[in-house]
Amino acid sequence: MKNAILSACLMCCFSAAPALAEWGFSGSPLPNAFIQTNNMTLELQCDRIRFAPAGYEDSEDMVKKQGLSIRFMKNGSTEVGSFQAGQGNATLRIVDNYPVEVVFQDPADYQFILDQIAANAILNLSMADQDVSYGLFDLKVSGKAIRSLRSSCGSAPQAGNNTMEAPEGVVYCGGGQVKRQIEYLILDKADGEWDAIVTVNGDTTRAMTAYSYFGNAQPPQGFVVALLGEDRSEFLVFKDGNKNWLEYGDYQYNQCN
Incomplete structure (x- = not known):
């Protein structure tokens, strides 16, 4: 005992x-x-x-x-x-x-x-x-x-660095308890491996595009591109007809502009 x-x-x-x-x-x-x-x-x-x-x-x-x-x-x-x-x-x-x-x-x-x-x-x-x-x-x-x-x-780009030019294009809105507004831009000139930027609620981070995100598996209908953020975030962009949406984490964000 x-x-x-x-x-x-x-x-x-x-x-x-x-x-x-x-x-x-x-x-x-x-x-x-x-x-x-x-x-x-x-x-x-x-x-x-x-x-x-x-x-x-x-x-x-x-x-x-x-x-x-x-x-x-x-x-x-x-x-x-x-x-x-x-x-x-x-x-x-x-x-x-x-x-x-x-x-x-x-x-x-x-x-x-x-x-x-x-x-x-x-x-x-x-x-x-x-x-x-x-x-x-x-x-x-x-x-x-x-x-x-x-x-x-002090010299590295930060995920919250707002000195990058904010994207101007389709805006996606939604989320769960935390509402988000997400926007992305594919760059004309890549910054090394980073060829896109993504802005979430005003915070901008660099990202790389991936068009074969699902490997050998058939991608879901409407899949356009995956955006892999420098901060390890992942955004999946979809377009099907007139419908635009983006998936981030467990949530779907629909076009809101």
Whole structure:
């Protein structure tokens, strides 16, 4: 009986411990600082966070609630600051079928988060409405990875960079809890591998076109082109007669102009 109780206590301690792994950095074409364990991944890009929790149900919960509490701890028990990401300051969405991507409306908010990650010992990503953690991450040597990220992002194109010329053409509208307006433009002159730009709610990113997106499989009726964003987003464009639509994630966006 004592052994059983001791085993249960050890399991609780392990589940509440921060993910023990080393921070790394990956440069061009998409700079990111990251930490990866056997069941979770946290990736810091130039203007957004991607978090793959241990279970897909956690991803669904974050997106459904449109909320994530980002807590900074100087040790295992003392919280020194936090940022509540949600409606009004950020957009949460599932990308690549699993990770949750948090895109911040104000770049200063994201810079604050990077500062706190670099300065503290543990990061606790938890539910916005209650004290339940999705994941804990050890921030040891995260400062070095973040310095590399900031250095690279200073010269790298960012997904939210609005200095690109906005597309002018068919506008697509729709979405679920988060309404989006999406527009794209195929460039006359490609920028390396990037031959298109896509704008989502005013944020523009480079993309590459793919006309054989479905490989050897027969493409769906009306398929025109796939747009593969530099931020790893994927847009499928369709046209059938007078009907124009675009598929992004689990939602269809119909022409609205």
